Amino acid sequence: MSNLRITDEGIKQYHKDGFLLFKQPVFAPEKFNELVTIFEDLVAKQAAGSRIDELDKPHFSEPRLFEFLMADAVLDLVEPLIGPNIGLWSSHFIAKEPNIGRATPWHEDSSYWQGRLDRMDQIVTVWLALDRTDRENGCLRVIPGTHTNGFSEYVEVDKATNTFGSEIKPELIDESQAVYFELNPNECSLHDGRIIHGAQANTSDRRRAGYTMRYFSLETKFNPDAPGNETHRLFYCRGENIANNPLETIVI
Secondary structure, eight states: OTTOOSOHHHHHHHHHHSEEEEOSOSSOHHHHHHHHHHHHHHHHHSOTTOOTTOEESGGGTOGGGHHHHTOHHHHHHHHHHHOSOEEEEEEEEEEEOTTTBOBEEEEOHHHHSBTTBSOSTTEEEEEEESSOBOGGGTOEEEOTTGGGSOOOOEEEOOTTTBSSSEEEOGGGOOGGGOEEOOBOTTOEEEEETTSOEEEOOBOSSSOEEEEEEEEEETTSOBOTTSTTOSSOOEEEEESOOTTOOOEEOOOO
16 A cells, blocks of 8 residues: 555545545656646647637547556555546546636536446546646635535526536535635645536636546446447556446556
8 A cells, every 4th residue: 555645544534525635746747747738739729719628538539648547646546545446437628718717617527427337436536737726717616525415406507607507506505615626736636526516717817727537446337328428438547347347458
């Protein structure tokens, strides 16, 4: 266990609150700079008029990202939280442009994955800051302890000012309890796939970009027939494929 990067105290906090801040560099500086360069390359290739918050599952078409997604520096953060048998569920560059970056409504990631996996309690998101993220530019925020509440009720919101078109009913959220994830570049947060979280709009003159790397325990069973899974791809990271999921293997 000496290679794992989270203390026993941190593990307890994660399971109690549903999140953990890792306020140390995740990658070596030169490696981190390579990732930022890949992100900016992808942004430059986007179609005219596209928003930079729309780079979902970029690893499907950009193989350079696997060097980061499969890195021990990341998996040694994940293993203490979901165990040694790890698969890659997804990744997403989540960025908000200066001044016009849209809000991310309060939501649970698990609500969008319902039925796609047979359990939701062994999914963790590593949110790696590419830029300095703080309240001013719309950093991630969570409601601690909400990862054990089940699925919430949702209502529609305006897609023009939000990154997606629904949010948890406002009367179900106590915003006074929110914890804001203020991070320096190359630091990360980790959160349970069930926790209620969101982000305010970026009204600052600074970009707010992060890379989410989402992992699941290979004890969890993937449902290939569920809507959304027909073209979804899973990748082997480490350990044993206990649930016999359809995994792809990447050679780095």
